Amino acid sequence: MKKNIVRFFCIGLCAMPTMAATLELVTLQYPPYQYEENGEIKGFVVDIVKEAFRRLQQPIKITLMPWTRSIKMIEDGAADAIFTAYKTSERELFADYSKEVLMPQAVSLFVLKDSTIKFDGDLYKLANYNFGVVSKVSYGDVFDNAVKSKIIKTPDTTHTGEKNIEKLLAGPDYASCSIISV
Structure with missing residues (x-):
């Protein structure tokens, strides 16, 4: 039993x-x-x-x-x-990545409507402008390498995308980087 x-x-x-x-x-x-x-x-x-x-x-x-x-x-x-x-x-x-991408994304550059900043794909032409990014966010190899190699100025970093938008609204020669879905 x-x-x-x-x-x-x-x-x-x-x-x-x-x-x-x-x-x-x-x-x-x-x-x-x-x-x-x-x-x-x-x-x-x-x-x-x-x-x-x-x-x-x-x-x-x-x-x-x-x-x-x-x-x-x-x-x-x-x-x-x-x-x-x-x-x-x-x-x-230190991190493992899945083989599949969860959400395809593209990096976008935001400027004010009346800004003099024009982007034709050549980051060298943007060397004199200030960029806002979120701290430790990768904006892809092209942008990240342009920062590392000093093609563009070291960006101003914030902890949120909202703070970058506030900076964008406050200054005419400021661009905000963001990632959007494609």
Whole structure:
């Protein structure tokens, strides 16, 4: 009888669904991709991420924070995953990337309507202008390499895209970089 109880208990344990630990995901506030509204994390990329993990039956917790902190948490192992992060050689040292791109994106340059800044694809022509970027965000190899090689000035960094828009609205010779879906 005791053997049957032990056997039943073991079979019961094996038949029980395993409860996966909740994965900690981090990202930045970047509407409409991901943003917080009334205490809830929303956005169309958030919807995709949530659905993917729901199908895997994997619980997740998504936290929005400054991008620099998000990157550091992934690098230190304090968070399990990050999303909407461009793949860079520096990040590949501490992060694994999926083979599929979650959301195809293109880098865009924003200027005021009456700005004298004109862009024809040659970053050398923009060397005298100020750029605003979000700290630790990669804007792709072309822009990132132009900054590293000093083709353009070191950009002014902020923690949010909204701050860059405020700077853009305040100054005539200022451009804001952003990433948009293609």
